[in-house]
Amino acid sequence: MHDNDTAPGAPCAVIPELEPVPVAGVVPVAQVVAAHPVHGEDFTAKLAAMQQLNARLIFMRDEQTIFEEVMTAAQSVLGYDICAVFLHDPAARALRLRAWRGYDDRVRGFSIPIEREIGLCRLAFSEDRPVYSPDVMADPNYCMADPELCSELIIPIRSRRGPIGVFDFGSRALYAFADEDIRLCCTLVDHMAISLENLRLFDELASTRDAIILGMARLAESRDGAMGGHLDRICAYSRILTEALSRQGTHARFVDEEYVETITRSAALHDIGKVGIPDEVLLKPGHLTPGEYEIMKTHAGIGGATLEEMVNRHGSFFMLKMGADIAWAHHERWDGSGYPRGLAGETIPLSARIVAVCDVYDALTSQRIYKAAIPHDRARDLILAGAGQHFDPTVARVFTEQAGEFQRVRSRLRD
Ligand code: C2E
Ligand code: SIN
Ligand code: SIN
Ligand code: FE
Numbered sequence: 001m002h003d004n005d006t007a008p009g010a011p012c013a014v015i016p017e018l019e020p021v022p023v024a025g026v027v028p029v030a031q032v033v034a035a036h037p038v039h040g041e042d043f044t045a046k047l048a049a050m051q052q053l054n055a056r057l058i059f060m061r062d063e064q065t066i067f068e069e070v071m072t073a074a075q076s077v078l079g080y081d082i083c084a085v086f087l088h089d090p091a092a093r094a095l096r097l098r099a100w101r102g103y104d105d106r107v108r109g110f111s112i113p114i115e116r117e118i119g120l121c122r123l124a125f126s127e128d129r130p131v132y133s134p135d136v137m138a139d140p141n142y143c144m145a146d147p148e149l150c151s152e153l154i155i156p157i158r159s160r161r162g163p164i165g166v167f168d169f170g171s172r173a174l175y176a177f178a179d180e181d182i183r184l185c186c187t188l189v190d191h192m193a194i195s196l197e198n199l200r201l202f203d204e205l206a207s208t209r210d211a212i213i214l215g216m217a218r219l220a221e222s223r224d225g226a227m228g229g230h231l232d233r234i235c236a237y238s239r240i241l242t243e244a245l246s247r248q249g250t251h252a253r254f255v256d257e258e259y260v261e262t263i264t265r266s267a268a269l270h271d272i273g274k275v276g277i278p279d280e281v282l283l284k285p286g287h288l289t290p291g292e293y294e295i296m297k298t299h300a301g302i303g304g305a306t307l308e309e310m311v312n313r314h315g316s317f318f319m320l321k322m323g324a325d326i327a328w329a330h331h332e333r334w335d336g337s338g339y340p341r342g343l344a345g346e347t348i349p350l351s352a353r354i355v356a357v358c359d360v361y362d363a364l365t366s367q368r369i370y371k372a373a374i375p376h377d378r379a380r381d382l383i384l385a386g387a388g389q390h391f392d393p394t395v396a397r398v399f400t401e402q403a404g405e406f407q408r409v410r411s412r413l414r415d
Contacts, residue, residue, distance in 0.1 A: 067099035082170030269323035273303025304328030
């Protein structure tokens, strides 16, 4: 330990929380402020600006946006024009530079090995504490040779599982950070850390949820073993068709980026109800009798009702809700002659109208236990011929424009 590594006092070791409800074990910032009644209006204004930033951070959905916002606040609110965010990359055993201000582009890709003996960033990270060097050139721990930099404050970015990186504030002045500046910087970094943690939990939850739902769909599909690539193709077709519809703006009211991402996953749920169909029907090598076909047709309602039940019990989120629409209605027809409910036209959810085209294209171009495959061109013509009867005419037209893309997916993702 070197004398220059002035560790700031206790307030920096806690996570100040500006939310009205303090987290257990966390000292609310109001208490911290009350314990140091020396701050002027300037400090209050800075706190208010940071509170506003905090409210915005909660809604940010990607790391880079969070970094940029926080660095902007470091510059505009706190007045430090040199800053950098390093995140720990466990595989590389290094702190990797992820965002910066005030350094030129040559620092891109820079990383600091955490096993290195010296370095202020490494020290702050491995000892999980803020490190303040009021005069870096006199500091034996300093090793990043930037001739402009005079003082530096490095604060660990903490998650529930310990430090995940460091935030580096730099100044071209010596002794640039007063005690209260250090506390404000700590507050700013802690807000950023909370936002990053939220983001990570959110992403983890979303991918766990998707994995479980898609796994369920695959399990259902595995009963008729020959359909290996079917789910992946249906999802890929649905994305192509939905993106094309979105570019054309015909369904702009519904189709945004989230809609595209959601249908790309929910489409996999269309036939989930086939788990409820007995083997002798599902796996019958020849044509179905009318009675068997009636049993087969119940797969739409079984899947739809199951997913709807999940929505009712566990809360609606878009993927399940859309999955329920698709399972219920992917065999409905534009002219009202489909099943199970005989819906017509735009009363059929758009997502189901899109998946209907994708499902039939894939069924036609695939060999099934009950039929041979037909070539791409014939499948395309059959779908075009079904426009306005079986299929939504707009969706069918956009399909024919994208038919080449469908064919590419078909040959890339084989059974
Ligand atoms: P699937 O095989 O995935 O077919 C989905 C949809 O693609 C069918 O819905 C139908 O609209 C269309 N399709 C499939 N093959 C052909 C075809 O050769 N010609 C035409 N014009 N359209 C075709 P559909 O008819 O409601 O069938 C739903 C599911 O019922 C099928 O899913 C399949 O699993 C089963 N199925 C239908 N017909 C038979 C059959 O004769 N034998 C057996 N074993 N299963 C059948
Ligand atoms: C079938 O696949 O047996 C029915 C074809 C159709 O209804 O279009
Ligand atoms: C939807 O699937 O989001 C509804 C859109 C429509 O029915 O046109
Ligand atoms: Fe189906």
